[in-house]
Amino acid sequence: MSLYTLTDLLDERATTRAFAPAVERAGEAVTYSELRDLAHGSAAALAAQGVGKGDRVALLLPRSHEALGWVFGISHLGAVAVIVHESLKRQQVDHIVRHSGTRLVVAHQRARKLLAGSEVPILPSEADGRAGGGPPPSPPVIGQDLAALIYTSGSTGLPKGVMVTHANLLAGARIVADYLGLTADDRTLSLLPWSFDAGLNQVLATFWAGGTLVIGSSAYAPEICRTLVTARITGLGGVPPLWEALVRSPSPFFDVALPHLRYVTNTGGALRAGTVDSIRRAHPRTQIYLMYGLTEAFRSTYLPPELIDRYPGSLGQAIPDTEIMVLNESGAPCRPGEVGELVHRGPTVAAGYWRDLQATTKVFRPHPSPVSGSTPEYVVYSGDCVRADSDGFLYYVGRMDEQFKSRGIRVNPFEIESALLHSGLISESVVFTEVDENGENEIVAAVVPKATDSFDVEQLIAYTHASLPTHQQPARFHVDTEFPRTSSGKTDRVTVKRRLR
Known part of the structure; x- marks a missing residue:
């Protein structure tokens, strides 16, 4: 497939899998064709407000097929999506809206109170611009154009906006769909917020394979288990607290049969060995993929299920089409067992931090060993200390700044x-x-x-x-x-x- 933008991805799926379910929630399905219609209507509503290429549009919406319609509608206009998590407080929302230079905010009714006093125009999420004709004209958009600003959780201060291109998002979707073996038969349970890079990647990787995204309504363990059964979920991704909740009594995770659950993934922190053992003991046929990533480069490494016992505690190795280097303070490669900084090279490396040249220069640096005469290539210095064993498998040591x-x-x-x-x-x-x-x-x-x-x-x-x-x-x-x-x-x-x- 020659796909360059998010719009290309949805158009391709709306053509090849027009009547297949793209998104489900509470038993109600929206096909790929219907999702494209939603995107066109959202694009028309945004265009009527003067939104054009390069404009930032903030989304304060619950996870839903309507929210995805707005994401793809923004893409259609060549604008930039700024997905804001619902749990953020007014001060955090105000920072993101101001810092991103948002032109327009699309918000549902409950979230509009977070924008009280804001000078940025607010468009109700119920707006629909499909009344007349087809979609508005789409400007020329290429893979290197910005698709989204993903704001970090702010663990080291105010959140920074990571500039993510269409090429970044599609590369991440393709790579993850490939190593997870996703197909059109897969049904992914979406629990992670889409303002989180891993949550957004779940959406796009599922769409890359032409599968179905099932939007979960609760992070409560019994409700998750019920959805896994009733929605015939084949894949579930989570972070360590979610897995701890699932394997902790009185969760029904150990008592329900999950014949459809083909794989689970973990990211956002190390998973305890005991938790891994509990998942495998409860559902021995389900494959476990342990992953490591950072917002500035999406996924960096993964450990396939068959290697968990051979390399316990490992982050794994580089994801496909990616190079992971472990460098010492002098910028030289570390020997096996020597602790150094993880440096990521590949197609998912973001374009830097929005309006923060100082932070960009610190983290996004030229390749330490450039090829003479080639175009300069930028890599991500993660700030994470790791070591590699003699087989090249990586182990997390901690944050350099901690x-x-x-x-x-x-x-x-x-x-x-x-x-x-x-x-x-x-x-x-x-x-x-x-x-x-x-x-x-x-x-x-x-x-x-x-x-x-x-x-x-x-x-x-x-x-x-x-x-x-x-x-x-x-x-x-x-x-x-x-x-x-x-x-x-x-x-x-x-x-x-x-x-x-």
Whole structure:
């Protein structure tokens, strides 16, 4: 297929699979042909408001086929979609709208209160411009044009807008659909927000294969299990908190038969070995794909199901058509076992940060070993510390900017968090430091027990004394029933730390 834009993708599917279900929710289906009609109507409504190529259009909408109609309608006009998560507060929404230079906001009724006082025009999501004739003219759009601004969760400050091109999105869709083996028979359960790169990729990878996207209405474990059964779901993607909820009692995940569930995927953080074992024990025929990625490059690595036991705890290797380098501080390749920074090269590398040249220059840099005479190629310096084994499989060590020294020895909190999870006593942990009265770093561990009623922190302390060196042992533990989440469903590490400091 010669597809260059999101509009190309929908037009192709509306031609080859016109009457096949593209999107389902609560048992109601919209075909690819009907979705294209929705996109044309949305494009007409936007054009009537003066939206044109390059304009940013913010979407404050629940996940629905109507929302996808707006996304593809924006693409039809060569404009740029800014998908805003519903859970964000007024201050965060205001920042995204202002920072992106949004020309128009499409919002449903409940979300419009978040825009009170905004000077940006608001178009009700119920607007429909299909009253007369066909779709409005579409300007020339190429793969390198911007398709979306994806705002990060803001774990290191105010959210930054990652500039994503049509080529980036389609490359990610093609690559993921390929290694997951997606076909037109696949039915993907969509639970992740579309403002999250992995959630948007689920949509586009499913459409790339001509499958059906089933929009989930709840992240409540019993409801997820019910949908998996009744909607005959073949694929489910999630982040660690979702999987922990599914395998934690009294979830019915272990009691229901899921004959259609062909695969599950995890991203957004490491999945505990015990959780992987629980999923496989409950549904041994379901394949598990462990993935690692970053918004600036979508997916970077994956570990196929057949290699999980051979390389436990690994991020896997580079996704197809991508090169992953592990570089030391001098920019030279690291030896096996040596810790360095993960650097991503390939077609999913974004175009930089919107209106932030300083951050772009830091993260998006020229290839460290350019080919003489070739066009400069930019790669993403992830800020993640990893190491590769002798077979080239990668292992996460932690964030470069979260490292600290304890008793004179450099430590990454992820090492301690991994050890705590390995105890089998907790389901989540966040480790950080505070300066004690002597000016030394004191290690603090916030944890969520697997079984709140029977948890004894003294058992966890004993485990750390037996399994961790002195310089990695937490001086203080804080026990919580659950952690706050970011808009993408991941643990909100910044808020956890802020509450305890």
